Amino acid sequence: MSAVSGRSWPAEKYGGMGEEDFRFEQIIIEETVRAGCGCWFNTLHSRLVGPYLQRFGTEEQRERFLPGCVSGETILAIAMTEAGAGSDLAGMGTTVTDQGDHYLLNGSKTFISNGINADLVVVAAKPAGAEKRHDMVLLLVERGMEGFERGRNLKKMGLSAQDTAELFFSNVKVPKANVLGEPGKGFYHLMEGLAEERLISAVGAAANARRAFDMTREYAMQRKMFGSVLSEQQNTQFRMAEMDAEIDLVQTYVDLCVVEHNQGRLTSNMGAKAKMLTTEVEWKMMDLGVQLHGGHGYMDEYPISHMFTDARINRILAGSSEVMRLIIGRDVFSQNYRSLLS
Template sequence: MLERQFTEEQEQFRLAYRRFLHEEICPHMEAWRHKGIVDREAFRKAGAKGFLMIWPDEELGGLGDSDFRFEQIIIEEQHYALAADWFAPLHSRLVGPYLTRFGSREQQLRFIPKCAAGEAILAIAMTEPSAGSDIAAIRTTALEDGDHFVLNGSKTYISNGINADLIIVAAKTDPKENSRQIGLFVVERGMPGFERGRMLEKMGNKAQDTAELFFENVVIPRENVLGDPKKGFHYLMQGLAEERLIGSVGFLAAAQKAFDLTLEFVRERVVFGRKLSEMQNTQFKLAGLRTALDIQQVYVDQQVAALNAGQLAPVDAAKSKLATSELLGRVVDVGVQLHGGAGYMDEYPISRMYCDARGARIYAGTSEIMKTIISRDFLSDDYIPFNDRQGY
């Protein structure tokens, strides 16, 4: 594989984070999977070490470095350590930036230090029973009433739904059925009228708490409104490109880990007197995957560079999300097949990775939605043919 571009400081950060995972997180993962939730102490320990919210300035409790490669390292190492059920990047890099992109300085000073320390856990609530990838179809409302808004509705499949202390809730501020006028509202633990439903049982990612949320006449003060309460749809679209890149980094890291687990197994497994790795079918299957993984790694690393330069286009993030999630599905499927009966046993990591991987083609936008975004781009009047981009 071509050499990857990380600074010396980032390589040291990788080693420190890897050590933290193996000392503080990995020993507890099995218990957390059985409970269906990660202990809150995990967030506090990560915050104390400076492993949450890298990007905010030091006044807010961060390191003041917005280079996405730090988060890339965190995501990769969690997957390599088989600890991705503790999805800290959801808190740190997927939800947290909404507070700095669209929140006032007062809101940042009020919320971010607690989040950086791991004392307050973040979630974002967009999905509803009848609205998934189509954000404009949400029915939850937040209607203006004097000096506050009144929030009513429900959300489902919300990651960190049980643990979260601060939840950014997307709600319509115009009750018209087809309106895209949406606001983003910070709901705090304990607000009257806010209730959590059951913790949902899932196919995979068992330690990631996922829940239903209910809002009945929840009073949201204006100081808990992020930005313009009419522009939330636009705000969400801004965040989706980075969210899909976060997903892409994780999907690819999981695929890399699944490949290594499978390679380790076939090197040891003997069938008909020969190691499985010596058989041409095994070699050809793994050769195809190894090539696809290395090519995709270059593309993802290029997208990280584009994000750092402020040039990541939503359509490119959609391409990456589509490609990495589909590739992960292929890798874990081949992995289970080459493990044989062992691959069907929960004691082998490839079995769990197979279950975890299925969600990759659904959340942050389904593969079908990604294909729709990509096709709209090349079918638009603004599309420039490839040759024309090369100066022909």
């Protein structure tokens, strides 16, 4: 298990905070969820995509792009997924052809968050004719580049505040100055950011589960039935007791991961465990929340109804629960295996 943490925050000279302490990020995510604003990916720009520029960008790229990203004038997105390649990222069909001083980019992406609003998109593509499955190039594709088109804003089950779009690339001429990181190593660059990306998902999912718990608790305490209140039913107490314990447990694990991350010791195994456990517990809580709200829980005017549909993607996005199990399972049977506390 090798640690995969790295410096992520823009330095002060680009307008960033400079200091690296993931607890700032944790507090922002948790408070945003508590305020009921978790229905769009506010960390996507600042914490998922921005760090790629800080980590892998050249000095010239950082100077050119980071100040606009920090001020909010340049909105970021990352485009990996294609209609035929999601979990299996290396199976993508978008290609780049080396033309000397530039690359020609061809292909399409789908389900891209900020796809409509983005000014700068980190696009993953494979060198045309690549022999190695994991050969990949990351390109910084800018709004207005000829041949770069956006499709429609896709209609979704939830997360209506977040734009999600298809992107199309037809002979887009991308200067070599816009290659991010080492050409051919793009797949590994993406992998480096994933442990933190999963921890971000986990922080949000644990906070969201607790919010749904609190909301359901309050509802159960005031909903009258059979001469008493819902909270006095043994079924309600047993099921909420189980959720209270499970949410506390995952929160404790998430907090431990945050400490490990701040020490540069967060591994892909830890990130995967945190994401898998929190999103599964979150989903269990959403389902129970709607159930205990009865028919009201199915109505738009009750927040638990939106939370239910918004949360459904969390077991799929940023690596599905099944992919998390693959990562953890591979580690369990590796030579270097050790459990977190051993």
